Amino acid sequence: MKFIKPRLVIMIFISGVVVFAILAIVLKGDAAVACINLVLFFESCIFPLIMTLSLRGLGRHSKRGASILVAAVSGGALFPPVLGVVADALGGNTQKAFFIPLIGFAIAFLYPLYLNIFKRKSLDAWTDKVKIGVESNDAERGSVDKISVRESREETRE
Secondary structure (H helix, E strand, C coil), X not given: CCCCCHHHHHHHHHHHHHHHHHHHHHCCHHHHHHHHHHHXXXXXXXXXXXXXXXXXXXXXXXXXXXXXXXXXXXXXXXXXXXXXXXXXXXXXXXXXXXHHHHHHXXXXXXXXXXXXXXXXXXHXXXXXXXCCCCEEEXXXXXXXXXXXXXXXXXXXXX
C-alpha cells in the first residue's frame, strides 16, 4: 500500500479472485485445486481493504459504519450451504457448483470498479496528503521536520 494505491490493490486482488474462480470451474484435477488455493490467496486482503476504504471519510460516524459493515458480512454464512445444496443437485459435482461463489465474487467486483471510476479523486487526494517520514518545510519556524502520521491524519480531518 505504500507504493500502490489501495483502490488499485483491491481491483487487482478481486480480479485475481474472479479469474481463478473461473479457472477452478473449467480446469480439471490438480490445476483446479491450485486455482481454488489461489482464490483463497487473493481473497486474503480483500476484506481489510473493503473495511478501510468504506470507512474512509466517515469521521465521527466511523464506529457506526464499522459495526454496520461487519454485520453486513454474511457471505461466509450464506454461500457454503447454498454451494452444498447446488452441488448435491448437480450429482455431487462441487466443481460445477463453484459458480455460486463466483456470482458473489462478480458482485463484489463492482465495488472496486466503483472506487476506480467514481471515487478515485477523493481517495487519491486523501492518500497523497498522508506522507509518512517525508520532510516538509515549516513556514512559521523556517525549519524542516518530519510529519508524523497522527498530525497528518488530524489535518485531513479538518
